Amino acid sequence: MGTLRDAMGYPLLRAGLIMLILALLISVAGFYRVNESYSTSGTLGEGMHYLGDDKFESEYLYHNRTLILSSSGANLSLIQGTKITNYTLANREITLHPEERPVIYVFNGSVNYTYGATAVDYPYAVYSLLAFVLMLVGIVISFIGYTQFLRDVKEGKK
Template sequence: MGTLREALEYPFLKVGLIMLVLALVISAMGLYGVDKSYSSNGTLGEGRYLLGDEDFEKSYVYYNRTLVISSSNATFSVVQGNVTEKYALLNGTVEIIPTTRPVIDVFNGTINYTYTVSAKDYPYAIYSLLAFVLMLVGTVMAFIGYTQFLRDIKEGKR
């Protein structure tokens, strides 16, 4: 009966296993995430304002948004897609978790706002395609090497 050491003498099996291990390492690298964030703040008078950075928010799929608005005396509304929420603040603060880039309509007074967006970026995720190809080729090569090894055992060469 052949041993693992004898099986690893077959080049197809050895190269196939190396490719499989390399594919595993490369796919694990794709899980490395980097935190990205965008923040803006300021004072808004009467009018309509679209908050946020379109380039930043289109670059990432999963993100968290927070909008904090404070005012001493203002009436305004926050539009998120098809939903409009109206507020009247008198020396108060409101924290909103928007689902889309918010549009603020200030009807009277001024408001102070802080808008922050945080996201997670996976810069090495594209290499998972290479890992997938290595996994496919490595599996085929390891299978070929293993069948050669079993054939030699059956024929009594090992």
């Protein structure tokens, strides 16, 4: 009967197992996450204002947004997709957590704002495709090497 040491003497089986281990390591690296953040502040006059950075909003996943608005007397609307919310700020500050990139329409007055967004990025996730292909090739090569090993054991060569 053949042993593991005998089986590892077959180059195809060894190469296939190395590919499988490498594919596992690459796929684990895909879980590495990085927190990204974006912040801006300023004063908004009358009119329509798009807050945030379009590249940041579209590039990263799982946004956590915070919008702080303050004014001594302004009327504004917060537009998020099809949802419109009206606010009247009279010497007060409100903190909102928009679900989408905020669009603010200021009717009168000026509004001070602070907008911050944090997101999650998985920079090595794209390599999981390489790991998947490496895994498939590793399985095929390992199977071919294992069948060669079994054939030799059956014939009595090992």
